[in-house]
Amino acid sequence: MKTKAELIPECPVAATVHLIGNKWKLLIIRNLLDRPWRFNELHKSLDGISQKVLTDSLRQMEADGLITRTVYAEVPPRVEYALSELGETLRPVLDAMKAWGENYKRKME
Amino acid sequence: MKTKAELIPECPVAATVHLIGNKWKLLIIRNLLDRPWRFNELHKSLDGISQKVLTDSLRQMEADGLITRTVYAEVPPRVEYALSELGETLRPVLDAMKAWGENYKRKME
Numbered sequence: 001m002k003t004k005a006e007l008i009p010e011c012p013v014a015a016t017v018h019l020i021g022n023k024w025k026l027l028i029i030r031n032l033l034d035r036p037w038r039f040n041e042l043h044k045s046l047d048g049i050s051q052k053v054l055t056d057s058l059r060q061m062e063a064d065g066l067i068t069r070t071v072y073a074e075v076p077p078r079v080e081y082a083l084s085e086l087g088e089t090l091r092p093v094l095d096a097m098k099a100w101g102e103n104y105k106r107k108m109e
Numbered sequence: 110m111k112t113k114a115e116l117i118p119e120c121p122v123a124a125t126v127h128l129i130g131n132k133w134k135l136l137i138i139r140n141l142l143d144r145p146w147r148f149n150e151l152h153k154s155l156d157g158i159s160q161k162v163l164t165d166s167l168r169q170m171e172a173d174g175l176i177t178r179t180v181y182a183e184v185p186p187r188v189e190y191a192l193s194e195l196g197e198t199l200r201p202v203l204d205a206m207k208a209w210g211e212n213y214k215r216k217m218e
Contacts, residue, residue, distance in 0.1 A: 008217065012210030013139045013203060019213070023130045030122045086216070089209065094122060096205040100198065101121030104128070107195070108117065 019064055020090065024049055024057050026097070029083070029090055032067060036082035066090070128173055129199065133158055133166050135206070138192070138199055141176060145191035175199070 008015050020026060027046055031037050037045075043054055058081055061067045066087040072078040083090070117124050129135060136155055140146050146154075152163055167190055170176045175196040181187040192199070
């Protein structure tokens with residue numbers, strides 16, 4: 001079996017795509033760049049995502065070191081997801097996507 | 110039925126994700142930023158993609174104005190895919206993904 005590091009593609013673009021190249025992960029990162037979010041908040045905000053896909057996406061991103069999961073000892077317990085230091089370094093990627101989307105929408109108007 | 114423009118999300122990041130937020134489209138764009146590619150070349154280069162998914166991805170990207178499809182009257186006919194002017198504007202997005210992937214791989218070493 002390959003180790004996790006061995007699964008990362010050689011090409012740096014492909015490596016990034018391997019880690020965050022899907023719709024839901026990108027939208028989760030977009031939200032977390034703003035502030036920490038709770039699971040139910042994320043679920044409500046991401047129109048059409050199932051609980052299972054959201055759970056799986058968050059677990060993968062936590063395992064890949066992109067986000068942190070913090071449980072606060074309250075009743076009921078509060079669970080918050082936030083970007084890790086590594087996850088924060090994705091900001092320029094999302095900024096470029098934002099700028100491109102703004103330009104695209106202007107052109108379509 | 111909604112028009113294509115109405116399907117584009119309000120949020121600019123989500124608009125970009127809607128148009129290119131999946132593994133294969135991102136890797137196709139990565140290739141086309143370098144030069145035009147033929148279908149079979151793309152198919153060989155993208156490890157694990159099916160002919161159907163490659164065809165569908167290229168058709169969607171052509172319909173969204175991101176790529177062009179040129180048929181050269183040769184025997185057998187040569188079909189080349191290239192980025193449109195709009196598609197070329199995705200370069201900063203892929204550059205940011207490349208820079209992030211390089212940084213990520215350095216940290217993992």
